[in-house]
Amino acid sequence: MKIAFVTDSGTGRSKAYWAEKGIYSLPLQIEVNGHSFDEEETIAIPDVLDNLHAKLPMKTSLPKLGEIEDLFEQLKKEGYDTIFAVPICTGLSSTMNAMEMAARMLEIEFIGVDCYSTAVVQADMILTAKKMWDEGKTMEEIIRELNRIAASCDTILLVDDLNHLKKGGRLTPMAAALGGLLKIKPILHLNMETEGRIDVLDKVRTMNRAQDYVISRLKNLGVDQDYTVIVAHVDAAEAAQKYGEKIKNAIEGVKIRYIDLVSAVSVHTGLGCLAVQAFRPRFS
Known part of the structure; x- marks a missing residue:
């Protein structure tokens, strides 16, 4: 073969x-x-x-x-x-x-x-x-x-502007309209359970609350120093750095790698998106 x-x-x-x-x-x-x-x-x-x-x-x-x-x-x-x-x-x-x-x-x-x-x-x-x-x-x-x-693996997205997801068909027009009107921050994710489709985890009012929700979820998933944890962003390096520091302070021993969100995703999320991807790589 x-x-x-x-x-x-x-x-x-x-x-x-x-x-x-x-x-x-x-x-x-x-x-x-x-x-x-x-x-x-x-x-x-x-x-x-x-x-x-x-x-x-x-x-x-x-x-x-x-x-x-x-x-x-x-x-x-x-x-x-x-x-x-x-x-x-x-x-x-x-x-x-x-x-x-x-x-x-x-x-x-x-x-x-x-x-x-x-x-x-x-x-x-x-x-x-x-x-x-x-x-x-x-x-x-x-x-x-x-x-x-x-x-x-879980990939969790915090989207600042819902219009791109709406235009790309990744979000219903009603959800996008409500998000903009009520200033709701949707917490989105995709993983094996969602079959790789973007699903809504929760909706909160502020970005700080959204980040706290994500950190709590990472803890519940058992993320620790053995996981690879990525913080990705769409032209929001400073915000990504602060987000990563919050995660490091909350989860002992975890190391953060920062990247630009890949274009195939950022086209649909728009500017300001913050994403966390956590997974446990191959056992040594």
Whole structure:
């Protein structure tokens, strides 16, 4: 069995980054004023932030079907008989289905594992899969470990402006209208229980209360120093830093990594969004 490990730009990383690790990546598409760009290739996070500030309409979509087919056809020519993929979750994108369809057309075995999120946990899972395979682990062991990582993960979003979620169809117009009128801060999340779809955890009146709610949830989930904890933001570095400090003060020993929220998500959340992603990576 010769396996090609494949992911997409939902990881927040470029094709070149993954190529150095022996992993293939396909760019998700970001549409700006009718023009389509390859995430992390022909459009980067600073460009997306500029567009958000300029209030330019943006949409996201799965990688180009032709590019998926071209990659898989090339892999088949190179002797690969199996595609192992961890793309952005099926609750947010049809990328997994498109990959599986392309593999079937080319008569290549396809193994896809849902990360039920995106960003850092997606990157960790595809990297873990490649490392475990290189270590000689069985496919059953790899899939079991990836599912454990996914089950341990929760991604929680605090959105400052609901209009982007409304426009992108991620939130009902009524919920968006009420949120703006009543100044409600919805606490949103996605994980294995929500099947990778964005769901509402709670609604509060202030950002401080929202952050306190998230910290309480992290504690209840058993997050500790063995977890990877990410604080992501959309052009809100100072607020993210303060948020991270609150988490560190509340959960002993926890370490925080700060990142820009990946473009595939920030396009829909808008400016000012703060997100926490917590998961327990592979056991050593």
